[in-house]
Amino acid sequence: METTARILKLPATAPTVPEPADLRAIVRGLIEGGSLTQSKIARESSVSTTRLSQWLAGTYSGDNAALESQVAKWVESRAMREAAAKHAPKAPAFVETPSAKRILSALRFAHFANDFSVIYGASGLGKTLAIRHYVERSASAFAVTMTPATAGVVPALEEIAQAVGAGVTSGGAAKLHRSIVERLRGTAGLLIIDEAQHLGASALDQIRAIFDATDVGLALVGNEFVFSRMTSGHRAAMFDRLRGRIGKRLHLARPTLEDADALAEAWGIEDSKARQLAATIASQPGGLRTLTKGLRGAATVAAQQGAPVAFSHLHAAWQDLGGAV
Numbered sequence: 421m422e423t424t425a426r427i428l429k430l431p432a433t434a435p436t437v438p439e440p441a442d443l444r445a446i447v448r449g450l451i452e453g454g455s456l457t458q459s460k461i462a463r464e465s466s467v468s469t470t471r472l473s474q475w476l477a478g479t480y481s482g483d484n485a486a487l488e489s490q491v492a493k494w495v496e497s498r499a500m501r502e503a504a505a506k507h508a509p510k511a512p513a514f515v516e517t518p519s520a521k522r523i524l525s526a527l528r529f530a531h532f533a534n535d536f537s538v539i540y541g542a543s544g545l546g547k548t549l550a551i552r553h554y555v556e557r558s559a560s561a562f563a564v565t566m567t568p569a570t571a572g573v574v575p576a577l578e579e580i581a582q583a584v585g586a587g588v589t590s591g592g593a594a595k596l597h598r599s600i601v602e603r604l605r606g607t608a609g610l611l612i613i614d615e616a617q618h619l620g621a622s623a624l625d626q627i628r629a630i631f632d633a634t635d636v637g638l639a640l641v642g643n644e645f646v647f648s649r650m651t652s653g654h655r656a657a658m659f660d661r662l663r664g665r666i667g668k669r670l671h672l673a674r675p676t677l678e679d680a681d682a683l684a685e686a687w688g689i690e691d692s693k694a695r696q697l698a699a700t701i702a703s704q705p706g707g708l709r710t711l712t713k714g715l716r717g718a719a720t721v722a723a724q725q726g727a728p729v730a731f732s733h734l735h736a737a738w739q740d741l742g743g744a745v
Contacts, residue, residue: 443491444476465494509719512686514553517679517708519672523550526670530637531561531610536665537639540646541672544707545679547641551612560609566618576623580611580630597626601633610637617642621659628662647671675702680711687715693731694718701738714738
């Protein structure tokens with residue numbers, strides 16, 4: 421069976437790029453038309469804002485040929501992206517799957533009760549998308565995503581300070597803590613810590629201290645390790661203060677059949693075999709994230725063929741993602 425990589429019809433060659441002399445008009449048109457700012461073009465093309473500004477004004481005294489070659493490559497890449505985007509179907513807005521509804525409910529509980537929720541489970545369940553959806557619709561909800569680089573107290577506090585718009589966003593732990601507390605106190609807000617499994621014990625205890633000092637809601641979101649480390653192992657006693665404050669615990673072990681069905685319906689999948697395959701894909705590692713990628717690939721190919729998404733489209737997309745069904 422063909423994979424989507426073989427049957428996807430994208431432009432075979434790059435669009436024709438105008439001569440360097442016409443590049444200024446193209447770039448000026450994008451800026452004047454409001455499509456892009458000069459600073460964004462500079463970032464995307466890896467040309468400094470100063471050099472780009474001088475070149476647009478015709479006053480650049482450096483190597484114009486080299487700069488124009490760089491701008492031409494950017495114009496070509498942008499044209500290719502736009503051509504490819506024409507073949508891509510519009511993805512559905514946030515899909516409120518049954519699992520997403522449970523996540524949103526746990527976030528609302530922490531927010532409106534000024535309490536502490538722990539939301540944890542396998543990857544690919546849509547936890548981060550649900551967080552983003554909640555924050556976009558809440559005036560006083562702040563989301564922070566942790567990484568291995570923010571495991572310590574100060575890096576974690578710096579991330580939180582940036583996210584909540586604190587007056588001080590760098591410096592020692594005590595200064596950062598005071599700045600964050602001053603910003604959050606009285607907001608009746610919600611502080612959401614995503615990928616919380618990356619935090620060390622001291623950083624988690626520091627976040628507990630923010631929760632105690634501000635009377636805002638707190639949600640720790642992450643993988644299985646987020647909760648298990650609080651209840652098992654030789655360091656479990658260190659988390660007594662944090663564990664004792666939990667008001668709601670939501671464990672999402674794996675995507676449900678209803679989750680997969682909701683996503684398939686949102687993408688307009690009516691073929692019964694394709695829906696069965698969607699459920700199988702959702703049950704694999706990567707869960708709903710992988711299914712969404714597969715549905716996007718399947719829908720893209722189906723749209724080019726002017727046909728509804730069928731089993732063959734989704735199966736080909738699943739093969740492209742390394743699956744074997």
